[in-house]
Amino acid sequence: MTDNDPYAGLDERQVAELDRRCDHHPPQTLAQVEQHQQWRSTIKAAMAEAMRSLPPGRETSLVLTALDDALMYGNAAIARPPMNGGRKSVR
Numbered sequence: 822m823t824d825n826d827p828y829a830g831l832d833e834r835q836v837a838e839l840d841r842r843c844d845h846h847p848p849q850t851l852a853q854v855e856q857h858q859q860w861r862s863t864i865k866a867a868m869a870e871a872m873r874s875l876p877p878g879r880e881t882s883l884v885l886t887a888l889d890d891a892l893m894y895g896n897a898a899i900a901r902p903p904m905n906g907g908r909k910s911v912r
Contacts, residue, residue, distance in 0.1 A: 838904070
């Protein structure tokens with residue numbers, strides 16, 4: 822990687838993918854805001870159930886970490902523009 826140009830040596834497709842993955846993508850519509858809220862609510866409910874029903878320990882901690890990951894990846898899926906050639910939305 823060069824010091825000043827993260828795009829150096831990348832082709833057009835790679836530049837687009839780098840931007841898609843790394844740039845901030847604020848919600849574009851109220852529907853998108855609502856999708857984020859629903860996703861957060863769903864994961865929060867799952868985390869609360871894990872905290873209530875699972876015994877303390879490493880495995881429970883890993884469950885909560887996995888749900889943190891699911892929250893992050895779900896929000897990224899909502900926020901990022903679709904990949905070129907990626908799967909079609911089910912919505």
